[in-house]
Amino acid sequence: MAITSLPSPDGQELTIVIQGRFDFGAHQEFRDAYERTNLNPERYVIDLKGTTYLDSSALGMLLLLRDHAGGEHAKIRLLNCNPDVRKILAISNFGQLFQIA
Template identity: 35%
Template sequence: MSVSAEVDSCSRTVTISVVGTFGFNLVHQFRRCYVDKREYQFTIDLRKVDYIDSAGLGMLLNMHNYLEQSDGDIRITNTLPQVRKVLSISRFDKKFEIE
């Protein structure tokens, strides 16, 4: 289980990829990917996430709140059906662009 970030300084974008269960054990790794990058646009790639728990949802909300004052967009992409269902039930489609 890990988190990695690919930063493109020219286009001011960051793609964050999460592998495994998206939960509390990734909180520090995930936060490091977006702190001090308020002017960037973010894509969170969940193609390798098979489960997201309440801590994972909380991390997404913390990221949204941290970046809220900027012009940055946050897109969540490549979700497996079971992860998309949790995001939908939690109404995350109101705060994030989910593809």
């Protein structure tokens, strides 16, 4: 599991790239990716291109990010989901809470 944070040059967007399994073992690393930055971005991008697995704890972590980013007003995009990850997000109705592309 590797999680990296990549701020945009203007600091308005934070991209979090997740490689491998996105499960409870990634909890602290995922939180650190958005909490331990000196930025206050308006938008978040979660790049799931390298994510091979996602479980219910990962869904909970995404909800925690949503709360951190402003709740209903949060601008969070989930990108590059493989078919298995996209299916889990669809079953969980996350399309109503996040922009999934």
